[in-house]
Amino acid sequence: MKYKIQIFSGHFGSGKTEVALNFAMNQKKLGKKVTIVDFDIVNPYFRTNDAKNVLTENGIKLIANDYASTNLDMPTVPLNILSVFEEDSVVIFDVGGDDDGALALGQYKQYFDKYGYEMHLVVNTKRPLTESCEDLLEIAQRIEKASRLTFTDIYNNTNLSVLTDEKTLFSDYGEIEKLSQKMGIIIKKNCGIEAALGNVPEKLKDTVFKMNIFIPKPWEIQ
Amino acid sequence: MGEKVLMKGNEAIGEAAIRSGCRHFFGYPITPQTELSAYMAKKMPKIGGVFLQAESELAAINMVYGAASAGVRTMTSSSSPGISLKAEGISYIAAADLPCVIVNIVRGGPGLGGIQPAQSDYFQATRGGGHGDYHLIVLAPNSVQELVYLTADAFNLSEEYRIPVMLLGDGTLGQMMEPVDFDSIPEPVYAEKPWATNGTDNKREKNVIKTLYLDAPELEAVVMEREKKYDIVKQELQRYDAHDTEDADVIISSYGITSRVVETAVQILREEGIKVGVIRPITLWPFPEKAYKQVHPKAFLSVEMSTGQMIEDIKLACECSAPVYFCGRTGGVIPTPDEVVQKVKDILKEVG
Numbered sequence: 001m002k003y004k005i006q007i008f009s010g011h012f013g014s015g016k017t018e019v020a021l022n023f024a025m026n027q028k029k030l031g032k033k034v035t036i037v038d039f040d041i042v043n044p045y046f047r048t049n050d051a052k053n054v055l056t057e058n059g060i061k062l063i064a065n066d067y068a069s070t071n072l073d074m075p076t077v078p079l080n081i082l083s084v085f086e087e088d089s090v091v092i093f094d095v096g097g098d099d100d101g102a103l104a105l106g107q108y109k110q111y112f113d114k115y116g117y118e119m120h121l122v123v124n125t126k127r128p129l130t131e132s133c134e135d136l137l138e139i140a141q142r143i144e145k146a147s148r149l150t151f152t153d154i155y156n157n158t159n160l161s162v163l164t165d166e167k168t169l170f171s172d173y174g175e176i177e178k179l180s181q182k183m184g185i186i187i188k189k190n191c192g193i194e195a196a197l198g199n200v201p202e203k204l205k206d207t208v209f210k211m212n213i214f215i216p217k218p219w220e221i222q
Numbered sequence: 223m224g225e226k227v228l229m230k231g232n233e234a235i236g237e238a239a240i241r242s243g244c245r246h247f248f249g250y251p252i253t254p255q256t257e258l259s260a261y262m263a264k265k266m267p268k269i270g271g272v273f274l275q276a277e278s279e280l281a282a283i284n285m286v287y288g289a290a291s292a293g294v295r296t297m298t299s300s301s302s303p304g305i306s307l308k309a310e311g312i313s314y315i316a317a318a319d320l321p322c323v324i325v326n327i328v329r330g331g332p333g334l335g336g337i338q339p340a341q342s343d344y345f346q347a348t349r350g351g352g353h354g355d356y357h358l359i360v361l362a363p364n365s366v367q368e369l370v371y372l373t374a375d376a377f378n379l380s381e382e383y384r385i386p387v388m389l390l391g392d393g394t395l396g397q398m399m400e401p402v403d404f405d406s407i408p409e410p411v412y413a414e415k416p417w418a419t420n421g422t423d424n425k426r427e428k429n430v431i432k433t434l435y436l437d438a439p440e441l442e443a444v445v446m447e448r449e450k451k452y453d454i455v456k457q458e459l460q461r462y463d464a465h466d467t468e469d470a471d472v473i474i475s476s477y478g479i480t481s482r483v484v485e486t487a488v489q490i491l492r493e494e495g496i497k498v499g500v501i502r503p504i505t506l507w508p509f510p511e512k513a514y515k516q517v518h519p520k521a522f523l524s525v526e527m528s529t530g531q532m533i534e535d536i537k538l539a540c541e542c543s544a545p546v547y548f549c550g551r552t553g554g555v556i557p558t559p560d561e562v563v564q565k566v567k568d569i570l571k572e573v574g
Contacts, residue, residue: 043397045254219479
């Protein structure tokens with residue numbers, strides 16, 4: 001990891017939040033100090049803040065809008081966000097809300113430039129409107145333009161939630177490879193729950209990013 | 223089975239509506255249903271349809287009134303406070319016997335309430351919501367896939383009976399993502415619309431869509447005629463899912479997302495040897511009364527995200543053949559499977 005600031009962004013519903021949470025837990029397991037920023041100013045449901053308990057239990061610092069997961073539907077950024085740039089920990093930004101959400105990130109550009117960052121494009125080709133290279137490229141460019149930041153690599157998180165099987169993750173891999181070529185960035189990780197990782201090609205074994213699901217549905221027993 | 227995609231409930235309604243022939247969507251944003259408007263805004267222009275963000279909920283529902291009068295498949299969507307604003311227009315549409323689909327992705331109330339999921343608009347949905355003697359057909363899906371099927375059904379039923387159909391979901395259903403396919407959805411069945419105000423071509427008398435009647439007995443006759451239609455719908459359209467009811471000591475009723483919580487609870491209870499069954503209403507109006515005439519539990523339990531608005535319908539349906547208990551949360555809180563399990567155990571202590 002080149003920089004301590006790790007940003008996860010992508011189309012809404014691509015699984016950014018779960019990927020970012022898994023990344024945070026992995027870093028914690030390596031013994032590092034970890035801070036995660038819930039930077040979703042658009043969506044009131046299913047966000048990093050919903051994993052507050054598991055983050056606290058694991059000693060991961062959560063920076064979120066005071067009103068996240070409450071009834072106040074207000075597009076605000078967390079108050080104490082500037083402090084993260086001075087912290088000697090891995091800082092993970094979970095940026096939701098497409099380019100509208102990413103727009104709010106642009107105000108910190110000077111800090112991102114000063115401290116350096118990696119920005120990961122999370123993609124799920126099983127989501128409508130992001131099934132092809134062209135669609136993915138469009139959303140990636142919109143996020144880059146809005147945030148004034150540049151993606152450094154791709155996290156393939158193609159999944160069908162509970163119906164994910166070993167065929168799912170690489171089902172449209174050609175599109176993601178095309179995207180990788182067009183953007184000039186590598187496919188750094190192929191992410192999936194255990195059921196997704198049964199048939200990973202030998203040459204991609206090093207890219208596997210095993211996921212656990214941290215935000216359960218209301219009917220799932222925790 | 224077609225290829226599956228992963229969709230939010232709100233997006234899935236939009237796609238299902240488009241595939242069901244809806245080309246006229248009039249909306250106004252409100253959390254937690256805004257993704258539906260956003261999806262329509264992206265998709266409609268690409269397929270020659272109309273997406274129009276109205277200046278208010280009142281404007282949106284009256285645009286639906288106009289589009290429905292012209293005989294096209296039309297839809298609007300909102301969440302609780304927005305539906306209250308639309309209530310006047312909905313009453314007019316029902317009074318004009320026009321088909322349309324109204325989506326309510328319910329949030330906590332009353333008043334401005336909150337943006338978290340709720341089911342506290344049950345009375346509003348099933349009792350009409352606006353003024354006058356009328357009903358909506360109310361459909362309550364419990365998964366993103368069922369949301370897709372029922373959206374397609376909603377358009378067909380609405381045209382078949384000339385009754386506006388409300389698709390009643392909640393914030394979680396609208397926001398959560400599940401895999402869906404669209405290949406197995408019901409085909410659009412277009413009804414003849416000799417009543418539509420879509421131009422006479424100088425070949426017929428003009429049609430008039432109106433809800434004002436100057437003569438009281440005339441209005442009475444119109445209302446009574448519509449009442450006959452409601453009786454037919456009550457006979458033909460009761461839909462529900464039921465299982466494990468035969469030996470059940472307690473039968474749990476819930477609809478929409480809450481039924482998913484109940485299924486987990488039932489699984490836990492059955493593993494412990496406790497006899498529980500399920501009746502899940504899919505049509506909330508007409509309420510599936512038939513299901514409750516065939517069962518003989520020691521008690522019924524209604525599980526809802528409200529203060530217990532469905533209890534009355536269960537009591538009427540079962541004709542008080544057994545006590546009806548309640549377990550629920552409101553104001554944007556979702557009950558847990560554990561709460562339901564505990565409630566069933568408490569009930570069994572009381573009714574043996």
